[in-house]
Amino acid sequence: MTEKTEKQIKDEQMVQEEFNALLNEYLNSNHRRKVERITKAFNFANQAHAGARRRSGDPYIMHPLAVARIVCSEMGLGSTSICSALLHDVVEDTEYTVEDLRNMFGDKIAQIVDGLTKIAGGIFGDQASAQAENFRKLLLTMSDDIRVILIKIADRLHNMRTLGSMLTAKQFKIAGETLYLYAPMAHRLGLFSIKTELEDLSFKYEHPNEYEMINNKLRATEESRNKLFEHFAEPVHLKLQAMGMKYDMRARVKSAYSIWNKMQGKNVPFEDIYDIYAVRIIFDSQPGLDEKNQCWDIYAAITDIYRVRPDRIRDWVSHPKANGYQALHMTVMGPDGQWVELQIRSRRMDEIAEKGFAAHWKYKESNVEEDTELDKWLQTITEILESPNPNALDFLDTIKLNLFTTEIFVFTPKGDLKTLPQGATALDFAYALHTDIGNRCIGAKVNHNLVPLNHPLSSGDQVEIITSRSQKPQSEWLGYITTAKARSKIDAVLKKARKDEAQKGKTKILEAFKRIDLEATTSALDKLALYYGFPKREDFYYAVEQGDVMLPENIQKLLKEKTDNIFFKYVKQALGVGQKNEKNPQVKDEEKKEKPKFDKTKPYILRGDEYSKNYVIADCCKPIPGDDALGFINDDDTVVVHKRACPIAMRLKSSFGGRILNTEWSSHRNTSFDATLQVNGIDSVGVLTAITKTISEYNVNIQKVLIEAKAGFFEGKIKMQVHDVEDIQKMCVTLSKIKNIKSVGRIAE
Structure with a gap:
């Protein structure tokens, strides 16, 4: 028997410490003590994954343990979910089957692990049909047992927390998937803190510079925020204590992703975001008193101190959100002349707000409606x-x-x-x-x-x-x-109607074949559809019924054309290619280009020479050098460059992760890119002259200027050609110093 190495001993200690931490968290929860069951699941998973490691180098069992801890402490679930989390990768990654788990751990755990195995490898596969099918499986399993999706979200959260060990292109794919679907799913299930962390981690990997900038500014302004909060809270404390309330009051700071989203949406800098923090009051329910009435009592007490803004009252206590969220929101004018948002909720409401539907099971006997x-x-x-x-x-x-x-x-x-x-x-x-x-x-x-x-x-x-x-x-x-x-x-309904119309069109075509005594074979129908530019017979049938295609008297003549000519004609129609070389569509061997090879372990350098540009700019977001960008490998192996935050890019990351490239801009001082600035301000004599003069100093080509003045204010859009983001940033700083200009920023157009 060989002696264990120092590395093996350290690994075993690390795994045991993580398992002990899981047991401690479970024992501190309100669930029944089923330690033997959890220990059995851990030992089985540990043995099944023996020798396997994650990309980070840690033993693989550390991942199921981390997922189980999230399920236990951050979602508040019990032993069935913890065991399922520990076993969630066993069927997918080892020789064990669902039947093995059913024999050892019973039907419920086997069913949950089976549901997780069916959607393994991410919701999105390589093929479009597989994506939709995987997602349907997830939703069907979820409607059968909600714990499947809760554990899947916990699995994704741990993967996001350890995303640093992945290749950059893989990071973009996983972050895009997370923002596109997992964060909204967590939101819908009321997992507020997990949804926020998923968004922030995605933001961190997609826009590392902006993420760091916002967090640095939050740290820099923390002291002044604390003083504002103390000033605001002092009279509220006195009032609530006089009422005999037991409560906690704390300031909650917006997440970096939420702040960035607001900056993008309003096209303003960090300094112009005024609702960076909200005050939350969480009270202990008094026996025999209605929670809703206690919320309104606190509301009344606060309105005695501060002036309330009527249009910003949100009563989620009487009418909970669809994800079960309950709270009373109000906005008041604080003592320092700033609007402050308050959220009033009971301990029960707070736990449901943070842990979502997982927490509902704890309260379902007393609060059936929310389920x-x-x-x-x-x-x-x-x-x-x-x-x-x-x-x-x-x-x-x-x-x-x-x-x-x-x-x-x-x-x-x-x-x-x-x-x-x-x-x-x-x-x-x-x-x-x-x-x-x-x-x-x-x-x-x-x-x-x-x-x-x-x-x-x-x-x-x-x-x-x-x-x-x-x-x-x-x-x-x-x-x-x-x-x-x-x-x-x-x-x-529309698909059924279209199908019925297509069937009528098919009948007309079959009659046309019958008139000339010709057999309507599948091959002949396909050939005819291609001739008129329809890759699918059903679309061709529908076009005939709608009168978009008029069949000739002699179909036989059309069918005598060579198949490759018909197909080539269709391809040209679909791609908008002209008539050149129609007689000889075959491409000569020497003209065939080798497919480019993409090394995803290194950034793809976007070359700036306009004669040897190795990419094209996406029209949807028009990135320029300096923007956080990524590449998407098109069907013809062209690299299309999108901004990382572009909505189209988010769908591509989610659905075609294998085609995403991490990109880096080379020097582009000799190449120009389209960009549009929006300038707003007070209308005054000479302001347009000052704007155009300032822009011309940066040696950029102004293509279009549109200025509209109304009621003493103006809004202008200036389209120009620039070299990179640095040009834009310098211009914005200089323009913002011009008298009467109130805001200036780049917009996508």
Whole structure:
């Protein structure tokens, strides 16, 4: 028997310490003591993963242990979830099967691990169909047992915490996936602190410089914030103590990602973000008193001290959010002349706000209503799954509509309350009532006034839907709705109608074949469809029925053309290629280019010489040298460069992670790029001259200037060609010093 090395001994000690920490956290929780069960799961997983290591060099078992600790301490789940977390990679990565786990740990743990194994490797695979299918599996399993998705989120959180050991391109892929889906999923399940950390970690890897800048500024302004909070809190403490309340009051600082998002959305610097912190009051419920009334008592006490802003009151106590969140929000004018947001909640509300639906199980006996919110959401997801969109990205976007939403509350004519996402329309409301009502909707009455289908609803509206038996969904309805349920139901009807029309078109084509006594083989139909530029027969059938394609009298003549010529004609139509070389479409061997090879272990250098540029700029976000950027390898091996924060790039990272490149700009002093500045300020004589003169000093080419003045203010957009971000930054600093200019910044256009 060989002696253990020093490394093996250290590894075993590290693993044992981590397991002891897990047991301590479990024993300090409110759950029943099932230590033997957890120990058995740990020993089994430790033996199954023996010898395996993570990219960081740590023993692999450290990952399941870390996931189990998140599940236990940060989500508040019990022994079944902890055991499932410890075992979550066993079936995927070792020789053991689900049946082995069922025999050793029972049906429930085996079922959860099986659900996690089905969605292993990330929600998104390499193929579009696989992405959608993996996601459907996740949602179906989730509706069966919510613990599957909770453990999956814990797994993703630990992967994000250890992302530093990955290649940069892989970091972009995983961070993009996380922002696109996991953070919204955590938000929807009420896991506020986990959602915030997932967003911040994604931001850290995608925009390291901005992440560091914001955190440095938060540290630098911490002392002044603390003084503001103490000044604000002093009279509130005296008032609440006089009322005999037991409570905690603390200031909560916005996350770096949230601050950056606001800076981007409002196009302002860090210094112009005024709601960087909010004050949270968490009180102990007094026996025999209603929590809701206690929230309003604290509200009344604070309004005796500070002036409240009426339009900023949010009552999530009477009407919890769909993720179960409850709190009373208010904004008051503080003693230092700054608006301060307050959140008032009980201990129970606070635990549910931080740990989401995981915490609901602790309170479900006393608060059954909140559990039904999750059931409602899962029911909506199940309905969408009944008629999923075959296009993976569209399907994911449809689901995502239901993830990150701010709710509004509207009423039926009988006074029943319905929750809808902000921006929902009368047509969304109709589909929320019933699919048939949505399909037959011709209009609505909102607060007794007749409105069209696309009328946006507001909280408190009373809505009556008007229907007609002759009505049916139209394609333009897709532009009238915002909810995932409405979109999936309209899509299903339109697809069925299109299928019926295509069937009629097919009948016409078959009759045309019959007239000339020609057999309508699959090959002949494909050839005919390609001739008219349709890669799919169904699209061709539909075009014939709609009258977009007129069939000739003699189909046989068309079919005699060579297949390659027909196919080449289709390819040219699809790509917009001209008629040149039509007679000889074959590419000579010497003209064939070797496919470029991409080394993902190194940054892809974006060369600046316009004659040998090795990339193209994406039109959606138009990055320029100096921007945080990434490359996407197109189907023709062209590298398309996007800003890392671009919404299109986020979808690409999520769906085609294997094609993402980490990029670096080379010197581009001899190349120019399009950029647009937005300048706002007070209208005055000579301000335009001052702006153009300042810009011309930077030796850039101004292409277009649009200035509009109204009511004493002006808004200007200046399109120009610059060399890099440094040009823009210097210009913005200089322009902001001009008298009467109030804001200046780069915009995407």
